[in-house]
Amino acid sequence: MTIQATHETLKAKFPDAIQDAHAPYTGLIVDRDHLVAVATALRDELGFRYLSSVTGVDYPAATDGLPPRFEAVYHFYQSEGGPLVLHVHADRENPTVPSLTPLFPSADFQEREAWDLMGIRFEGHPDLRRILLWEGYAGHPLQKGFQEVYYEADTKPFDSRWPEGAPVRAESRVPLGRNLRYPADFSMQGWCPTDDPWGYIAHDQVADLKDTAHPTDRVVLNMGPHHPSTHGVLRLLVTLEGETIKKLEPVVGFLHRCHDKIGERNTWLGNMPYTDRLDYVCSMSNNLGYAVAVEKLLDVKVPERAEYIRVIMAEFTRFINHIIDIGFTGNDLGIYFTAMLMGMEERELIVDLFERVSGSRMMCNYMRFGGVAHDMTADDVAYARQLAFERLPQAIDKVDQFFTNNEVFKQRSINVGVLPAETAIAYGCTGPLLRASGVPYDIRRAEPYSIYDSFDFDVVTRQNGDVYDRYMVRLEEMRQSVRILQQALNRLPDGPIMDGKPKGLIKVPAGEAYGRIEAPKGELGFYLVSEGGNNPYRYHVRSPSFVNLGALEEMCKGYLIADTVIILASVDITLGEVDR
Amino acid sequence: MQTGLSFLKSFGVTMRRFFESYVDDAKWFFKGGFGMRYSAEALPTRQSPTEGRGIFVVQYPKERLPLPERYRGFPMLLYDEDPAQLRCVACGMCARVCPPQCIWIERATDPETGKALRAPASFHIDIGICMSCGFCAEFCPFDAIKMDNNYEIALFQGGDAFLFDKEKLSRPTSHHAEIHPTAYAEELASKKK
Numbered sequence: 094m095t096i097q098a099t100h101e102t103l104k105a106k107f108p109d110a111i112q113d114a115h116a117p118y119t120g121l122i123v124d125r126d127h128l129v130a131v132a133t134a135l136r137d138e139l140g141f142r143y144l145s146s147v148t149g150v151d152y153p154a155a156t157d158g159l160p161p162r163f164e165a166v167y168h169f170y171q172s173e174g175g176p177l178v179l180h181v182h183a184d185r186e187n188p189t190v191p192s193l194t195p196l197f198p199s200a201d202f203q204e205r206e207a208w209d210l211m212g213i214r215f216e217g218h219p220d221l222r223r224i225l226l227w228e229g230y231a232g233h234p235l236q237k238g239f240q241e242v243y244y245e246a247d248t249k250p251f252d253s254r255w256p257e258g259a260p261v262r263a264e265s266r267v268p269l270g271r272n273l274r275y276p277a278d279f280s281m282q283g284w285c286p287t288d289d290p291w292g293y294i295a296h297d298q299v300a301d302l303k304d305t306a307h308p309t310d311r312v313v314l315n316m317g318p319h320h321p322s323t324h325g326v327l328r329l330l331v332t333l334e335g336e337t338i339k340k341l342e343p344v345v346g347f348l349h350r351c352h353d354k355i356g357e358r359n360t361w362l363g364n365m366p367y368t369d370r371l372d373y374v375c376s377m378s379n380n381l382g383y384a385v386a387v388e389k390l391l392d393v394k395v396p397e398r399a400e401y402i403r404v405i406m407a408e409f410t411r412f413i414n415h416i417i418d419i420g421f422t423g424n425d426l427g428i429y430f431t432a433m434l435m436g437m438e439e440r441e442l443i444v445d446l447f448e449r450v451s452g453s454r455m456m457c458n459y460m461r462f463g464g465v466a467h468d469m470t471a472d473d474v475a476y477a478r479q480l481a482f483e484r485l486p487q488a489i490d491k492v493d494q495f496f497t498n499n500e501v502f503k504q505r506s507i508n509v510g511v512l513p514a515e516t517a518i519a520y521g522c523t524g525p526l527l528r529a530s531g532v533p534y535d536i537r538r539a540e541p542y543s544i545y546d547s548f549d550f551d552v553v554t555r556q557n558g559d560v561y562d563r564y565m566v567r568l569e570e571m572r573q574s575v576r577i578l579q580q581a582l583n584r585l586p587d588g589p590i591m592d593g594k595p596k597g598l599i600k601v602p603a604g605e606a607y608g609r610i611e612a613p614k615g616e617l618g619f620y621l622v623s624e625g626g627n628n629p630y631r632y633h634v635r636s637p638s639f640v641n642l643g644a645l646e647e648m649c650k651g652y653l654i655a656d657t658v659i660i661l662a663s664v665d666i667t668l669g670e671v672d673r
Numbered sequence: 674m675q676t677g678l679s680f681l682k683s684f685g686v687t688m689r690r691f692f693e694s695y696v697d698d699a700k701w702f703f704k705g706g707f708g709m710r711y712s713a714e715a716l717p718t719r720q721s722p723t724e725g726r727g728i729f730v731v732q733y734p735k736e737r738l739p740l741p742e743r744y745r746g747f748p749m750l751l752y753d754e755d756p757a758q759l760r761c762v763a764c765g766m767c768a769r770v771c772p773p774q775c776i777w778i779e780r781a782t783d784p785e786t787g788k789a790l791r792a793p794a795s796f797h798i799d800i801g802i803c804m805s806c807g808f809c810a811e812f813c814p815f816d817a818i819k820m821d822n823n824y825e826i827a828l829f830q831g832g833d834a835f836l837f838d839k840e841k842l843s844r845p846t847s848h849h850a851e852i853h854p855t856a857y858a859e860e861l862a863s864k865k866k
């Protein structure tokens with residue numbers, strides 16, 4: 094069913110509860126009290142079973158005839174095509190919206206994030222606590238009036254920089270020790286973190302939890318918050334019975350810097366290098382995702398050569414991500430560095446290419462709205478061809494020989510961390526994680542962006558949804574990436590790489606857009622609202638790692654503690670992107 | 674069949690790498706004796722995607738990989754040498770596009786008339802904040818600021834030691850011409866037009 098037809102069906106079904114969003118906004122405005130009914134209808138009757146993104150927007154002033162409000166914004170998808178967008182209004186004094194977590198578990202972490210950062214309460218959420226910030230934090234940073242520690246002005250560029258720019262270090266304006274705000278009645282001494290009640294239950298109380306059917310005591314184990322494996326600073330709270338996992342909760346936010354808030358202060362282009370720092374392994378993909386999203390609001394036509402170069406860079410990035418993740422899986426298994434260095438070696442060669450083309454190995458900052466920053470020279474293309482036609486296929490074979498039939502690897506990974514397809518969809522999993530569970534959902538096919546519709550490649554799926562299958566999906570996806578690379582390099586046309594002259598400061602027409610790409614780890618989405626100015630009004634990143642991590646407990650329950658690490662590796666997260 | 678043979682095959686991959694690195698050592702030894710493998714001559718081959726075999730590690734700081742021309746280190750202000758004058762006209766473009774806002778420019782004014790001059794009175798970049806994005810160089814309309822390729826800028830002090838002023842940021846145009854030959858040629862060509 095097309096999105097338009099779905100709108101009509103919904104309006105016929107809920108005549109009093111739904112109205113069209115005012116242009117330039119898209120989608121529907123749903124009455125708060127009917128949200129759950131509408132979402133149920135979407136899921137059960139209309140085929141929108143995947144709730145991709147949940148976020149909030151703050152409108153402190155009346156706009157378009159709508160009163161001051163908070164808005165919760167939802168993006169639903171069916172198996173193909175674009176999003177169905179729902180806006181739900183909540184008043185500013187006491188913003189509450191019914192929770193969709195009971196219907197769509199994928200909303201769990203995202204609603205907690207919206208509560209944490211935006212201050213919207215989701216009624217009926219089973220566990221509405223802060224997720225990225227700590228429980229004693231004062232305020233909700235994404236509200237428009239909130240001023241962060243080194244606040245200088247609402248938007249960049251700051252006037253103090255030119256023409257009378259005398260350098261003032263932010264640290265001298267806000268000396269260390271004064272840069273944390275606490276709630277008024279807060280005392281450090283008496284404070285006991287309430288954000289993980291069962292993590293800090295004293296040991297004698299844990300005994301109360303004892304399940305009489307089992308002879309062992311339950312133990313609460315803290316993994317992390319320093320690298321529990323090799324993926325970043327993450328803390329896992331695990332309740333064990335013997336060695337079996339009964340409950341697991343990822344505690345995240347150690348790398349939080351409120352990327353969204355920084356993004357709203359920045360100029361439009363100024364966000365580009367910041368996206369590099371999201372998933373720092375895949376900066377080219379992040380650039381692409383952001384460029385795709387902003388280009389939806391802008392009237393630009395990306396030249397063909399630039400599109401090809403974008404695809405080439407994005408697929409090299411996918412290759413890097415997958416080979417490194419496979420390497421880390423080995424690392425987490427105790428193979429130690431052998432497998433990882435096999436991956437790192439190929440990665441070095443590819444980031445050499447990135448460095449030649451963009452000027453930086455990891456923080457590429459390469460895409461621009463309407464094209465790319467620099468052209469690939471003939472030498473760069475020749476180098477890329479060496480990689481795509483000779484080196485990388487061999488590298489995949491090597492990984493294949495090393496892992497695929499290895500009995501030790503198989504024993505540790507087959508039937509471990511099984512995620513059934515239904516659960517995977519409900520939890521909003523995307524990327525190799527979802528496809529390994531047998532769901533052939535790939536945004537490059539489902540909602541093609543850039544020029545992906547002109548390439549031959551297969552959407553790789555496997556049926557069992559265990560750690561081994563996720564490895565197999567990644568391995569095969571590397572082959573498909575090489576296939577795309579070979580086609581792209583063979584057909585790379587000549588021509589310009591930018592639509593018009595690159596501009597550092599742009600204004601973006603008012604409107605909202607949700608641009609998403611199939612990043613190596615899954616769906617990377619950027620939700621943007623523009624009010625026509627120099628800066629985004631709302632800038633939200635829907636990161637694949639963050640949402641996929643929500644399904645970790647489902648995958649780990651019932652398995653052994655030693656399996657957690659390899660299951661985590663198979664989910665493939667980057668904490669830079671989880672914590673944002 | 675779970676015979677354990679595939680396990681040996683995995684070992685084979687590792688062993689092959691192990692021997693390859695010795696073969697590579699031997700190859701360079703026969704070409705030029707000890708140390709040959711670590712010479713500037715061997716480096717491109719060792720690091721090439723098609724011929725590279727053995728260990729990829731570079732013995733930094735004894736060995737250094739050549740930097741590509743586009744490598745972005747930190748910004749530098751260019752001055753023309755004869756007469757010595759900064760190219761910067763204090764237009765403020767770089768300060769406005771800089772994402773972390775780490776550029777401060779004070780425009781010079783004529784002491785008699787009080788009118789703004791086309792030159793900076795002071796120009797500061799906090800290198801400790803600079804994210805090496807390269808926007809300042811990309812959007813400067815006068816080719817006055819470029820990305821240097823020096824990456825060894827660590828200091829023992831923090832804070833203000835990283836606040837670079839005009840003097841610390843200045844480099845002669847010839848330095849730019851040397852490290853960015855292609856870009857420099859393009860700039861000259863577009864100026865002639």
Ligand code: SF4
Pocket residue numbers: 760761762763764765766767768778812813814815816817818
């Ligand atoms: S953009 Fe160039 S000319 Fe303008 S102030 Fe910056 S360095 Fe000077």
Ligand code: SF4
Pocket residue numbers: 748767770771772773774775776798802803804805806807808809810
């Ligand atoms: S490189 Fe980027 S961050 Fe550094 S001074 Fe230039 S614009 Fe600012």
